[in-house]
Amino acid sequence: MSDGSSIETLVAILRTEIGRLSPGDRLPSSRDLIARHGVGPVTVARAIALLAAEGAVVTRPGSGTYVTARGRRPAAAEADTSWQAVALAGRHLDVAEPAEPGPAGEVPAGTIALSGGYLHENLQPTRALGAALARAARRPDAWHRAPAAGLTTLRTILARQVGGDVGPQDVLVTGGSQGALSMLLRAVAAPGSPVLVESPTYPGVLAAARAAGLRPVPVPMDRDGVRPDLLADAFAMTGARLFYCQPTVHNPTGTVLTAERRRQVVDVTRAAGAFLIEDDFARHLGHGRPLPRPLVADDQDGTVVHLTSLTKPASPSMRIGAVVARGPVMRRLLAMRRVDDFFIARPLQEAAVELLSTPAWDRHLRALAGALHQRCAVLADAVTRELPDWTLARVPDGGLHLWLRLPAGLDEQAVTDAARAHGVAVDPGRHHYPTEPPGPRLRLAFAAAPEPADLTAAAHRLAAAVR
Incomplete structure (x- = not known):
């Protein structure tokens, strides 16, 4: 326990x-x-x-x-919250049930986590994080108010990681990427308007879009990523001014958008007079092979708005991310920051500076790349061996997940429930689609379980669950 x-x-x-x-x-x-x-x-x-x-x-x-007298009190009457139905009338949020379970520690005892989107604690740089936080706390100005855009030192480091001619003036420090995504959607798109998304896509953007009153519109993908021809059609048909995509190690499929399509997608978005939100969540989650540089590094016109975060490669509680943007959209985001939360807590920003400025961070990323590569291979081999009639979309070059198509006749919710009954937590695929899914899918995480051997055991349990 x-x-x-x-x-x-x-x-x-x-x-x-x-x-x-x-x-x-x-x-x-x-x-x-x-x-x-x-x-x-x-x-x-x-x-x-x-x-x-x-x-x-x-x-x-x-x-x-x-x-105390407070401790020994009679049982309270059942709370009456029925008044809230009237107070909330007219503001219905069509938000799907969460599809991103918490870290492995939150699954039932004895269950192997192939779900969620975070590293297991033994893959996190816990010692380096603790040392960085301790050094940050000793700074004499650690508890001073931080600038609205973030510490200049941190913005400079993050700009350097993005590359191109991105400078600290183009970076807004955020509390992770999910909050930044929600702020971006509200800043750029008016309630009721469409937002184009890859299909399938990250469930968090669907939830954020619907919470902002937007209409997610799917743009199909193939093995090379989102299709530029269908993206152009979607812009023309809907009049959308916003396209959200993950061009580098897409969640959930693991696809890396090809070099030719990377140029085409930006050109199509620019021609539509729209913004492209580039979610670069997997930048530090590569498996040892070079990943293409961010779209924003080659964008001169402010078409691309870039999201990055330290949460995925470091820890769920390292809630530090960044938006890279140019032009009036950055000024609008700064205005929203002053309304929403004023600034991001300075001690956490100082800790991020300390973490990113030490050799320990580079060592962690190299070790993490090797560990993710190994775990990905172990789970892919185990699933292929135990469940040969399941179709693995690809063995990805980065990220935390495998994406599988189930055989015809299998119901993904029934498989998900049976898997949990056999001690394996998995993510059903339907949450990744803004409309009806094309068939049963599962997303399997290989970074949330304690050890690679657990992944082999999980595949064996999955096979037993299906039988």
Whole structure:
């Protein structure tokens, strides 16, 4: 059992005991709680601290822990939130159920995670992150207000990573890429207007678009990426002024848009007088082979708006990303920043500067590339061997996922449910489509499980689930 779950379990037990006691009654000693519940002293101390923070108990040094009047209170009547139906009338959000489960630690015990979009903790640069945060905290100005656009040092580093003639003046630091994506959609497109997306695509953009009142419109892909001819047709038919795409290691298919199409897609978008949002989430998730440079590095006209983030290659809690944009759209984003959240927390920005400025970051990326390459190969081989009638779209050159087509006659939700019953969490494919999917698909993550051997075991369990 993890420390977090042990603490939560003990807190729940103690709340029940407190409910049977009277104000002023003393709780069992820490030594008694350790012996009775088989937990460590740190778990007991943290559980007591949580209850004290809630006001349920008070701790008196040298005496013990006592129930407060607040802690012993009668059960509250069931809350009545029916009034909210009237308050929210007229603002329906057609947002699909989430398709991005949390990290592997959130799946049921004994379940192997082939779901989600984050690295397992043993692939994260935990030591380097801790050291960077500690160094950042020692800066004398660590808690000063940060500039609205972000620290100049951080913006300079991020601009250098993008390449081309991108400079720090073109970079806006954000709290990860999902919030930046939501802000971009609201900044560029008016409610009710269409936004073009690859089909399939990242479920987060569909949720963000619908939450902003936009209409996602699919543009089909083939093995070389989004089709420029159909993109031109979609612009002409809908009058859209926004196209979202992932040209480098597409999620979920793993496709890298070919060099010829990279030029064509930008040209088609520019001709339509539209913006192209380039989600470059996988820039630091390559498997050892060179990836093409970002579209924005070769864009001189402000057509491409670029998204990047440290969340995927570092940690889910490293909520630092960036938007690269030129012209009035950047001024609009800065105006929205001053309305939404003023600035991104300076300590986290300083920690990002420390992380990106040390050799430890480059070492981490090299080690991560090798680990992802190995895990990708292990899962691809295991699925091909255990489930030979499933079709693997490709073995990707980067990213965190495999994309598979199921045989005709298999229902992806039934497979997803059966897999979970056999101890494997997978992502159903339907969440990746803005309209009806062309057939049953699954997305399998190879970075969320603890070890490569777990991927082989997961494929075996999947085969058993299908049988």
